[in-house]
Amino acid sequence: xxxxxxxxxxxxxxxxxxxxxxxxxxxxxxxxxxxxxxxxxxxxxxxxxxxxxxxxxxxxxxxxxxxxxxxxxxxxxxxxxxxxxxxxxxxxxxxxxxxxxxxxxxxxxxxxxxxxxxxxxxxxxxxxxxxxxxxxxxxxxxxxxxxxxxxxxxxxxxxxxxxxxxxxxxxxxxxxxxxxxxxxxxxxxxxxxxxxxxxxxxxxxxxxxxxxxxxxxxxxxxxxxxxxxxxxxxxxxxxxxxxxxxxxxxxxxxxxxxxxxxxxxxxxxxxxxxxxxxxxxxxxxxxxxxxxxxxxxxxxxxxxxxxxxxxxxxxxxxxxxxxxxxxxxxxxxxxxxxxxxxxxxxxxxxxxxxxxxxxxxxxxxxxxxxxxxxxxxxxxxxxxx
Amino acid sequence: xxxxxxxxxxxxxxxxxxxxxxxxxxxxxxxxxxxxxxxxxxxxxxxxxxxxxxxxxxxxxxxxxxxxxxxxxxxxxxxxxxxxxxxxxxxxxxxxxxxxxxxxxxxxxxxxxxxxxxxxxxxxxxxxxxxxxxxxxxxxxxxxxxxxxxxxxxxxxxxxxxxxxxxxxxxxxxxxxxxxxxxxxxxxxxxxxxxxxxxxxxxxxxxxxxxxxxxxxxxxxxxxxxxxxxxxxxxxxxxxxxxxxxxxxxxxxxxxxxxxxxxxxxxxxxxxxxxxxxxxxxxxxxxxxxxxxxxxxxxxxxxxxxxxxxxxxxxxxxxxxxxxxxxxxxxxxxxxxxxxxxxxxxxxxxxxxxxxxxxxxxxxxxxxxxxxxxxxxxxxxxxxx
Numbered sequence: 001x002x003x004x005x006x007x008x009x010x011x012x013x014x015x016x017x018x019x020x021x022x023x024x025x026x027x028x029x030x031x032x033x034x035x036x037x038x039x040x041x042x043x044x045x046x047x048x049x050x051x052x053x054x055x056x057x058x059x060x061x062x063x064x065x066x067x068x069x070x071x072x073x074x075x076x077x078x079x080x081x082x083x084x085x086x087x088x089x090x091x092x093x094x095x096x097x098x099x100x101x102x103x104x105x106x107x108x109x110x111x112x113x114x115x116x117x118x119x120x121x122x123x124x125x126x127x128x129x130x131x132x133x134x135x136x137x138x139x140x141x142x143x144x145x146x147x148x149x150x151x152x153x154x155x156x157x158x159x160x161x162x163x164x165x166x167x168x169x170x171x172x173x174x175x176x177x178x179x180x181x182x183x184x185x186x187x188x189x190x191x192x193x194x195x196x197x198x199x200x201x202x203x204x205x206x207x208x209x210x211x212x213x214x215x216x217x218x219x220x221x222x223x224x225x226x227x228x229x230x231x232x233x234x235x236x237x238x239x240x241x242x243x244x245x246x247x248x249x250x251x252x253x254x255x256x257x258x259x260x261x262x263x264x265x266x267x268x269x270x271x272x273x274x275x276x277x278x279x280x281x282x283x284x285x286x287x288x289x290x291x292x293x294x295x296x297x298x299x300x301x302x303x304x305x306x307x308x309x310x311x312x313x314x315x316x317x318x319x320x321x322x323x324x325x326x327x328x329x330x331x332x333x334x335x336x337x338x339x340x341x342x343x344x345x346x347x348x349x350x351x352x353x354x355x356x357x358x359x360x361x362x363x364x365x366x367x368x369x370x371x372x373x374x375x376x377x378x379x380x381x382x383x384x385x
Numbered sequence: 386x387x388x389x390x391x392x393x394x395x396x397x398x399x400x401x402x403x404x405x406x407x408x409x410x411x412x413x414x415x416x417x418x419x420x421x422x423x424x425x426x427x428x429x430x431x432x433x434x435x436x437x438x439x440x441x442x443x444x445x446x447x448x449x450x451x452x453x454x455x456x457x458x459x460x461x462x463x464x465x466x467x468x469x470x471x472x473x474x475x476x477x478x479x480x481x482x483x484x485x486x487x488x489x490x491x492x493x494x495x496x497x498x499x500x501x502x503x504x505x506x507x508x509x510x511x512x513x514x515x516x517x518x519x520x521x522x523x524x525x526x527x528x529x530x531x532x533x534x535x536x537x538x539x540x541x542x543x544x545x546x547x548x549x550x551x552x553x554x555x556x557x558x559x560x561x562x563x564x565x566x567x568x569x570x571x572x573x574x575x576x577x578x579x580x581x582x583x584x585x586x587x588x589x590x591x592x593x594x595x596x597x598x599x600x601x602x603x604x605x606x607x608x609x610x611x612x613x614x615x616x617x618x619x620x621x622x623x624x625x626x627x628x629x630x631x632x633x634x635x636x637x638x639x640x641x642x643x644x645x646x647x648x649x650x651x652x653x654x655x656x657x658x659x660x661x662x663x664x665x666x667x668x669x670x671x672x673x674x675x676x677x678x679x680x681x682x683x684x685x686x687x688x689x690x691x692x693x694x695x696x697x698x699x700x701x702x703x704x705x706x707x708x709x710x711x712x713x714x715x716x717x718x719x720x721x722x723x724x725x726x727x728x729x730x731x732x733x734x735x736x737x738x739x740x741x742x743x744x745x746x747x748x749x750x751x752x753x754x755x756x757x758x759x760x761x762x763x764x765x766x767x768x769x770x
Contacts, residue, residue, distance in 0.1 A: 004410055004412070006410070006413065010623065011411045011413065011414060013410070013411065014410070014411050019407070019408040019410070022404070022408055022580075022627075023404040023405055023407055024404070025389055025391070025398070025404070026391060026397075026398065026399050026574075026580050027389070027391065027703075028393045028703050028705070029396060029581065030705070031703065059444070059445055059446050059581070060444055060445055060449070060605065061444050061605070061623045061624065061625075062622070062623065063604075063605055063621075063622040063623075064444075064445070064605050064622075067604050094604065095604050098602060098603060098604040099602055099604070100602065187623065189411075189623060195407075195411050195626070195627040195628075196414065196444070196623045196624065196626060196627075197444055197582045197625030197627075197628060217461075217483060217484055217485065218483060219448075219483040219484070220445065220446070220448055220449050220452045220606070221605070222483070236448075237446040237447075237448040237449075238395065238396070238446045238448075238572070238574060238581045239446065239581065240581050240582030240625065240628075241396075241580070241581060242581075243580075243582060243625075318412075318413050320413070320415070
């Protein structure tokens with residue numbers, strides 16, 4: 001028997017009741033029933049995003065929401081400051097290049113968090129910056145960036161702050177209204193516990209002012225059209241409405257647990273996973289780990305492919321390796337969405353056994369025990385919903 | 386009891402085995418298993434599209450494929466001839482406007498087919514046309530346009546021929562390679578028997594030559610990126626891969642039936658539905674009906690909303706009304722994808738009963754009998770696969 005355990009940093013596991021929604025007979029997307037689903041989902045998304053702003057729904061990969069953020073609010077020829085600290089942060093630069101936006105790169109070593117003081121300095125050097133483009137959780141390095149501190153700096157300038165929250169929203173604390181995030185992007189296949197196919201974007205009043213003042217060259221990703229339709233609890237074009245129906249169920253789960261408790265659970269899973277990995281003498285890749293995934297360096301003498309193949313072939317545990325310039329150097333374990341602390345312990349147990357079989361010296365049980373100790377000791381106070 | 390019968394011209398019913406694929410545990414989209422799905426789906430799409438060209442997969446509504454066709458191949462400032470004969474044809478013009486393409490409108494009365502001779506004449510008047518933008522099946526009016534004849538005219542010019550086949554591909558005969566269609570767009574939620582969320586586009590060598598010669602401002606919908614990834618049976622960004630998995634099952638169904646038999650079935654459903662509607666003294670809206678839906682005028686003295694409400698409330702039959710300038714004037718019945726001739730008869734039976742209850746004079750059984758006679762008499766020869 002091989003039991004699948006999807007422990008990648010997206011797509012993540014989808015709860016059984018959410019999957020079953022997807023198997024329901026299809027309804028019409030302009031029916032009263034479909035509209036009622038959007039009414040409920042619109043409220044649920046605001047809660048997960050912790051925002052008073054509308055959260056718009058796009059039928060696209062998360063990258064579609066990033067493109068929407070850029071093309072609607074940053075005119076060609078104007079300047080964007082890209083907080084370039086990983087593979088996905090670099091996507092902001094690729095988007096800028098495609099649409100003639102002048103990207104100024106603030107490079108940070110992969111695995112390190114962006115330094116807010118450097119952002120402040122860069123904004124002084126480039127006072128004409130139209131948009132700062134950052135990342136809440138850099139999926140390629142497993143790093144959580146100090147978005148609150150950066151947001152409060154950007155908020156004091158005329159620049160917008162666009163944040164890729166694709167693997168962060170719903171996994172890590174994020175408060176766009178309080179933190180000054182003007183455009184926050186998310187995808188369905190991470191902490192929102194759905195298959196891929198939907199993207200989300202929240203838009204602040206500061207961003208709307210820029211968007212409304214600019215006749216952007218956009219159609220499918222035109223946010224003004226999406227806003228207009230969202231006011232009627234509708235979408236432009238035919239949305240992936242069966243995914244929206246399933247989203248209702250996953251949002252109900254999040255509401256039931258309470259978003260702050262969801263964040264706490266992810267922090268606990270993250271700390272447990274980090275403790276387990278360190279107990280095996282492995283090195284974390286990031287100095288400021290994200291909370292939806294853990295990245296560690298492949299130990300000397302072993303190959304990432306052998307470890308990952310052992311995990312999936314013997315125990316069904318799917319993980320991913322490094323991307324771009326760190327391909328082969330790291331392994332990333334996802335623990336976001338429909339995952340609890342014991343899933344993390346189970347994943348660590350599999351990792352121990354596979355490493356042991358590959359000849360890596362370890363004390364069996366060390367990772368598991370370390371993770372359990374975190375779970376026991378952490379005892380986070382339940383946060384009222 | 387109310388049994389749902391989705392008879393809208395998209396989304397259409399999804400077969401039970403396809404729905405169950407969507408309820409399977411999610412796998413990773415870069416796994417060998419996911420790649421194997423794309424290998425099979427790539428071949429299946431070529432068969433449904435009847436093309437030797439790659440059919441690229443986009444995570445988007447069908448409109449996303451239309452935008453991709455336009456932005457990748459038609460530079461801003463150049464000229465497009467829009468075959469403007471309905472609500473969705475007009476979407477081509479909206480896309481042109483958004484991206485600075487100069488749209489020349491060839492207007493045709495809604496419900497009438499575009500006249501190929503007029504297209505030839507317009508191309509003589511506008512020899513600098515970069516792209517002709519047309520529609521295989523105009524969903525808003527239920528009209529099938531003579532795309533073969535038009536394609537053969539466009540093929541003799543330097544212009545590309547982009548066709549919205551969203552409600553046409555898989556429902557009506559369409560042979561892009563033989564007919565000279567350079568960019569053919571489709572969506573998942575019509576004759577391909579899936580929920581919405583995926584779009585498809587086939588690209589001819591003539592179109593690739595233009596696309597390759599033009600550094601288009603596009604990122605998410607960049608067709609060069611999609612082509613590059615498709616060569617490795619992959620997609621740029623995270624696709625809606627559970628929909629692609631389900632697509633494999635629906636494409637297997639189409640392969641089993643044979644695409645030409647699928648077209649024959651749709652033609653038969655269309656003719657049966659038309660005969661039934663006419664037998665009730667109702668007037669078809671289109672002079673050249675499409676084969677995936679039938680549109681008829683609301684009879685004098687009745688309201689479209691009352692008829693549609695009666696259909697859905699009493700018999701679960703969901704239909705749609707008119708869009709844009711013909712709102713309230715027509716009712717559209719979809720019969721595409723996972724629908725057979727007896728579904729059409731059942732829909733007509735419901736229509737008879739509802740019209741009768743609303744006081745419309747008819748002979749009960751007239752529509753049903755007329756449709757049955759078509760089914761009996763048509764006896765299409767099975768086409769070898």
